Amino acid sequence: MANALVTVPKTARRGEIIEIKTLVAHNMETGYRRTERGVPITRDIVRTFTCTYNGVEIFSAELRPAISANPYISFFTVATESGMLAFNWLGDNGFAVSTSTYITVT
Numbered sequence: 001m002a003n004a005l006v007t008v009p010k011t012a013r014r015g016e017i018i019e020i021k022t023l024v025a026h027n028m029e030t031g032y033r034r035t036e037r038g039v040p041i042t043r044d045i046v047r048t049f050t051c052t053y054n055g056v057e058i059f060s061a062e063l064r065p066a067i068s069a070n071p072y073i074s075f076f077t078v079a080t081e082s083g084m085l086a087f088n089w090l091g092d093n094g095f096a097v098s099t100s101t102y103i104t105v106t
Contacts (some may be wrong), residue, residue, distance in 0.1 A: 004022065004024045004097050004099045005023045006099055007021040009085065009103065012103060012105050014079060014105050017074075018077060020077060021073075022073045024089050025073070026045075026046050026071065027069050028068065029041055029045065030045065042093075044092045045091055047062065047105050048062055052086045053085055054083035054084060082099065083102070084102055
């Protein structure tokens with residue numbers, strides 16, 4: 001099971017621009033390398049990342065083999081109302097990690 005770290009302010013003012021930082025632990029094998037015996041190493045990457053704010057998608061990314069191990073994604077959004085931010089990573093070989101956090105908007 002992979003670990004995900006998410007940094008979101010606990011509180012914000014309505015209309016404030018907030019930064020959201022995410023990191024998920026994953027080795028990210030590109031599928032282009034070979035073993036010492038010349039056997040191709042199977043691709044194993046995180047393919048997609050999505051973030052929803054009270055059920056509405058506010059950010060998504062499609063990742064490619066060139067992304068480094070333990071992908072770090074940072075983005076901004078506007079704090080509109082108190083609610084839940086949900087984060088989902090999906091990848092090869094059944095990889096799936098989800099986490100969520102609550103933000104209070106005043």
